[in-house]
Amino acid sequence: MSAASSVFFQGWLAMAGLIVAIGAQNAFVLRQGLLRAHVAPVVALCAASDAVLVFAGVFGLGQLLQGAPALMAPLRWAGAAYLLWFGVQAARRAWRADGALAVGGAAQSRTGVLLTTAALTWLNPHVYLDTVLLIGALGAQQAQPLAFASGAATASLMWFTALGVGAAALAPKLAQPRTWRCIDALVALAMAAVAWQLLSG
Template sequence: MTVSTSVFVQGWLSMAGLIVAIGAQNAFVLRQGLLRAHVGPVVALCALSDAVLVFAGVLGLGGLLREAPALMAPLRWAGALYLLWFGWNAARRAWRGDSALAAGGASQSRAGVLLTTAALTWLNPHVWLDTVLLIGALGAQQAQPAVFAAGASTASVMWFTALGFGAAALAPKLAQPRTWRCVDALVALAMGAVAWQLLAV
């Protein structure tokens, strides 16, 4: 195995170990996949955002944020408030057991879905901590940082593709009111847990 291949694999494994945890971003991608609504654009935006953040971290942004943690404070509060709002709406849907969940979600505009995706990514400090700070710090120590970042970005593309399109493939078998209530309950719990962690810092 060449040095470049080894570094690429290290980047892939590092990102893969972090990204599979259920969080706000993953829960939203899962829900959009089950709704079969704008899955491609959502997957592409999540993967592209991760790539931008990973490369930014490897190229030095992670070091800047570690030296000036106060820069993350506004992002932390904005992200927590947005997550609480989104989680509250998901909890209401789960409580009501709205049988029109799928139709309502599918009718949401692409712009609206992408705006929510962007907010759950760029206003979520956990995404920044995982990609810019942690992956960025690991990548900066490598002999070939850009190759490490490419490996990490590839893991992100593969994960979001599998999550979004995998959920879409299973949607016909899961299109039941109880399933939607469980999905929205999961979304609400994920959003609330991340928001609590942010506010408790």
Template sequence: MLASALAGFVASAVLIIAIGAQNAFVLRQGLRREHVLPVVLTCALSDLALISAGIAGLGAVLTARPELISAIRWAGAAFLLGYAVLAARRAMRPEVLDPAGKAPATLRATLLTCLALTYLNPHVYLDTVLLLGSVAQQHPHRWLFGLGAAAASLTWFVGLGLGARRLAPVLGRPASWRVLDGSIALVMATLGITLIVQA
């Protein structure tokens, strides 16, 4: 039983610890100290829902309906490219980069962005639903595998969101935010273009 949970934890950690749209967003929120806990919980609960859906068999449904993945891919590409443009604009305007000089985004706007970055990303369905779901089916205690996978997700997002505060002194200057937002723009644009090429 413990082996299944540990296998789920490791499998999820390997998939989740990569620079992607969702991770970049959580990092930015953590650095700005803006709605960090709601963002972390939204990401972790979304992963729990997606992992559970995969174990319950949603992966088979998605495999049978490739047009759904295609539609999500195009919507995700459009969203990521739009977000890349916004991050690039922040990087080019230093006065916008200083978190003390800008009113924080509303909780609603922040959570909508977080949900869009989560559910409009086709990789979340390929990795979390299809891959983790199919690997879980190979374990005698598949739901314990899922709990282990969800625990890895929660551990990662809490560490990323709350741990980002330690980087705040380093990234407290406008020039540092320019580099961060420029990097985020590059990651988002790359992911968006990749989705278009794969479509």
């Protein structure tokens, strides 16, 4: 294995270890996959966003954010507010036994879905902590930072593709009101947990 390949794999492994945790972004991709609605653009936006943040972190943005922690405060509050709002909507769907499936499967425009995806990605400080600060710091120390960043971005693309496509494949078996209530309840809990982490600092 060449030096570049080894660094690429290190980047892939570091990102893979971070991204599999259930969070707001993953929960939304999972839900869209189960709905089989706009899966490809959602996956593309998530992967592209992670790639931009990873490369920015590896090549300098991480050091900027470390030197100016006040920049994260407005983002933390805005992200927590949005996550709480999204979680409340999911909780309402889970509570309404007669309407959980209908609301959960309601058609939403591609623009609306992509705006929600962007908000859950770019308004979530955890994304910056993982991709920009942590991955960025690790990548900046490598002899071949480009290979490391490329490996991390590849792991993100593979994960979101597997999550979205895998959920879509399972959708026919999960299209029952009780299942959707459980899914929305989990989404609500995930959003609330991430929001609490943000608000508690």
